Amino acid sequence: MDFSYTDEQELLVDSIKEFCERFFTEAKIRDMYEKESMSDELIQEYLEAGFGLMGIPEELGGIPCDMQTLGLLTEEFAHYSGVITPLLNNTLAMRDLIDFGSEEQVAEAMEAYCETGKPTFSLGFSEPAAGSDNMNMSCVTKKQADGTYLLNGQKTWVTQGAAFPNILVVSKDEDPSRENKGMSMWLVPLETKGLTTAPLHKIGQQIMPFCEVYFDDVVLTEDMRVGEEGQGFYNLMKNFETERCLIVAQAIGVAQAAMDDAAAYVSERMTFGKPLANYQLIQLKLVEMETAIQNSRNMLYKTLWKMDNGESVRIDSALLKRYACQEATKVASEAMQIYGGLGFTTETRLGRLWADLRGFQIAGGTDEIMVYIAGRQLAKQYARK
Structure with a gap:
């Protein structure tokens, strides 16, 4: 290594x-x-x-x-x-x-x-009843007699959905039922008749606002299709592992920024005539924070190495996403605790770092769905032959 x-x-x-x-x-x-x-x-x-x-x-x-x-x-x-x-x-x-x-x-x-430096489209994948449960999507396109398609439904948590001129949408073909695995991708202009947006307000990551998008008999033409008909679900799955790894990379970076602040502060802040760094409980916090960052970083780059070498990272990326995003949030929380009352004000950046990180326990697949993805595979991997 x-x-x-x-x-x-x-x-x-x-x-x-x-x-x-x-x-x-x-x-x-x-x-x-x-x-x-x-x-x-x-x-x-x-x-x-x-x-x-x-x-x-x-x-x-x-x-x-x-x-x-x-x-x-x-x-x-x-x-x-x-x-x-x-x-x-x-x-x-x-x-x-x-x-x-x-x-x-x-x-x-x-x-x-x-x-x-900006894409011409946002990504419209999630729905109110279909976040991690992609098969529960209800957005649907139905072909019309004239060869066009009508798109109906709703997408939510669309990052920068109102900022770009188009939205890349995944919808079910013809039948919105859960059993239907046939989905397609469409590149839809925001100005298309029947398409409207409504803002959603986050508690963190405000530089990337997101919104809801509604489709009411939006007319699509064949040239707006992206990829092959019926392959949208498989296309959607293909890049999730990359997305999850790079979400973790961001989380580790922000957690490191919180660690930088807290670890420097303990030598500067005096209590009872001594710097915070002299107290064993503070040392314990720093040790646990640093251990979490290093463990997460090692897991991340091992997973990326496996991707570079063509190895499956289905289990690795799910384990990584669950562990590292939780730990990064804890690091920022402990950094706030080390700062005490000052950490709970806008005089430091720690509250902002914590709020930004907390969102990563949801974005790209929740902590809970990572257990579902990895747990099933681990049971198969360790089953006695």
């Missing part, structure tokens, strides 16, 4: 740190939270620095890299910026379309992305 960075990875980390020190001061982050958005100029800077092109095929204008390097970019950007941004989501959305879209759809989307 080799835990060292390559020369290129060391340069990458240095570049990330420099970029974040320039563009992600606490004052600038607070401004982003108040506006619930990130400026087009900053997104463009991220793209021009090369970060927004990493993980995209070279023939499309991207910068190919292995999953371990993409994980490193994600973790260290979250660490040095100290905030969850839509920048990774933008890249992941493009990877989805690249995997499943037609040449024309991909070319058009990549042209816009390379100009702005």
Whole structure:
């Protein structure tokens, strides 16, 4: 096992740190939270620095890299910026379309992305009764006599759903019943008649606002289909493991930022004539926080290594997502506790870090569904032959 960075990875980390020190001061982050958005100029800077092109095929204008390097970019950007941004989501959305879209759809989307750093679409997968339970989707398209399709239903928790001109929707073909596994993906313009949105308000990750999207007899044409008919569910499943790993990479980065603050503070804060660092209970908190971060990081990069080597990570990614996101939230919570009353104010960033991290125990698959995914497979793996 080799835990060292390559020369290129060391340069990458240095570049990330420099970029974040320039563009992600606490004052600038607070401004982003108040506006619930990130400026087009900053997104463009991220793209021009090369970060927004990493993980995209070279023939499309991207910068190919292995999953371990993409994980490193994600973790260290979250660490040095100290905030969850839509920048990774933008890249992941493009990877989805690249995997499943037609040449024309991909070319058009990549042209816009390379100009702005933003995808031309949001991802509309979840529904009020179908978060982790994808088979319970009720959004449905029905073919009409003239060859068009009518889309009806609702999507929810659509990240930046009102910010982009299109939405990539997964819907059932013809029959909304649970038994129907036939689903398709559609790229639907937001301005299409019958499509409306309504904002939802989060307690964290406010730079990435999300919304509900309603479809009332929305007319679709065949050229709006993404991928093959009936394959939407399988396309949806394909990239979940990548998404979960990169969510964890963000969580570890933000947890590390909380650790940085708390571990430095204990040497500065005096109580009863001694620094906090002298108290064994504080030392115990630091030890447990650091252990959680290191364990999570080791699990993450082992899983990414397996992905790079073509090994299945179905169990690994689920175990990782459940463990690391819970532990990252605990790290931020303990950091707040170390700061005491000050940690519960907006004078520090710790409350914001905690709220951002708490969302990751839900996003990309809840803690509970990770147990369901991994537990069934572990029972099979350990069954006596």
